[in-house]
Amino acid sequence: MKNYISFPRIEGTTSRQAHADLPPGTYERELGKEGFFGPATHMYHKHPPTGWTDWEGPLRPRAFDLTRLEGAQASPWDAAEILYNASVRMRLWRAPRRMDHLVRNGDGDELLFVHTGRGDLYCDYGHLAFRAGDYVVLPRGTMWRLECAEPVTALLIEATGSTYKLPDKGMLGPHAIFDPAILDVPAIDDAFRAQQTEDEWKVRIKRRNAISTVTYPFNPLDATGWKGDLTAVRVNVEDIRPLMSHRYHLPPSAHTTFVADRFVVCTFAPRPFESDPGALKVPFYHNNDDYDEVLFYHAGDFFSRDNIHPGMVTFHPCGFTHGPHPKALQAAFTPRKPATDEYAVMVDTRDALEIGQGAASVERGDYVESWKPPVAKAAE
Numbered sequence: 001m002k003n004y005i006s007f008p009r010i011e012g013t014t015s016r017q018a019h020a021d022l023p024p025g026t027y028e029r030e031l032g033k034e035g036f037f038g039p040a041t042h043m044y045h046k047h048p049p050t051g052w053t054d055w056e057g058p059l060r061p062r063a064f065d066l067t068r069l070e071g072a073q074a075s076p077w078d079a080a081e082i083l084y085n086a087s088v089r090m091r092l093w094r095a096p097r098r099m100d101h102l103v104r105n106g107d108g109d110e111l112l113f114v115h116t117g118r119g120d121l122y123c124d125y126g127h128l129a130f131r132a133g134d135y136v137v138l139p140r141g142t143m144w145r146l147e148c149a150e151p152v153t154a155l156l157i158e159a160t161g162s163t164y165k166l167p168d169k170g171m172l173g174p175h176a177i178f179d180p181a182i183l184d185v186p187a188i189d190d191a192f193r194a195q196q197t198e199d200e201w202k203v204r205i206k207r208r209n210a211i212s213t214v215t216y217p218f219n220p221l222d223a224t225g226w227k228g229d230l231t232a233v234r235v236n237v238e239d240i241r242p243l244m245s246h247r248y249h250l251p252p253s254a255h256t257t258f259v260a261d262r263f264v265v266c267t268f269a270p271r272p273f274e275s276d277p278g279a280l281k282v283p284f285y286h287n288n289d290d291y292d293e294v295l296f297y298h299a300g301d302f303f304s305r306d307n308i309h310p311g312m313v314t315f316h317p318c319g320f321t322h323g324p325h326p327k328a329l330q331a332a333f334t335p336r337k338p339a340t341d342e343y344a345v346m347v348d349t350r351d352a353l354e355i356g357q358g359a360a361s362v363e364r365g366d367y368v369e370s371w372k373p374p375v376a377k378a379a380e
Contacts, residue, residue, distance in 0.1 A: 004039045018042050019249045021278040029321055030286040035264070035348055036251040038290075048329065049285045049321040050371040059317050063367035064359040066092050067311035076103055076110075076156055077206050080358025082313060083294060085351045087262040089158040090294070092358060095119075099145040102220065105138070106207035108160040111258065111265065112136040113345055115298055115311065117152030121145070122195055122221055125231045126186030133237040133298070133343065135257070137164050139230055143203055143220060153311070155296050157347060162261035177257070178240050183233040188225055196222045237298070237343050242269045247276040249284060252293075252346060262350040268342055270300070273335040281335045285323035291348040292317050300342035306370055313359065314367070317352065326373045 013023045022028050022044065029049045032040035043049075069080050072094040079093035089107075095117075118131040123144035130136060138144055140163070146152065169176050186192075196219055203214045235257075243254045258265040273281045293316040302308045306325040316322045324332070 062315040063364040081356030095152040111157040113155040119148035127192035128186040159260035167256040266346040298343040
């Protein structure tokens, strides 16, 4: 157990409840440890904490328009690298219509998030249909390939050296957010048996980020059955039932979908706005000084961001204050509609991320300017 210095105090003019009933004319900022799970202090400021006029240095917030990445890649190992560190590797893959080889990741579990398209996945465990909005977890060492019925774009999130697990849901119980019984697994069905040919197949294996190729005179996806509790699993974002509080804006960690060593994957799904008139309706300003924060925007209207469209990624390195854009701040207590309308994937990493060549080639250099208040037009 960590022995934090813990002695809550109040100094000056504050709210008695975090994220609600802010003193008039103030802006709340949370300084927190351990990604919203550790000690925290709430500051109340006269000005928006993101009201900068200039920014120099590498810590600036970044945005990448991944829709500008062109061309399909025959293998996920050829996918454009977005962000990475020793514990996680994120790539954007535009899959071919039909993979002519199998792949196996020896570096860690692979999480496929299907941004667009649909098709069929064949792996050691059988056949699994997939569609846009699906998460598919593939345990390390699984052989697999895709056949796409529609063009597929997928975000690949490798848990380097570790395993994907479900989060501890505490007093909510194991069936909150989504019931584990909703997880689908591959089937040894007619489609799987039909692809068990005696033709030559190659398996491209990634280990220590280098590729080895093994050739078989038959399709090695030739299982006749299996039993156990290690397998690929699938869940769609539409099956996720987000936590809600009508009187309190919940932190992003409340929406955790998967956990791995030194990072978490969260899902933002549509939910009603808080109905209490004093409760914040948008994400609060915060210093997440222990985690880098990444958001992949999948679908909908991203209420806390401006000029962001599906297929983009934002990256907020730890160490500076961030929060809603000015337009979203105008609806901090009076939302323009009764519910959010967005699906987004968030990856929070305990260690600093590096920017891959794929992301660097499609960066929106003006993103840091998006927190500046809009300039009022002069009267004609």
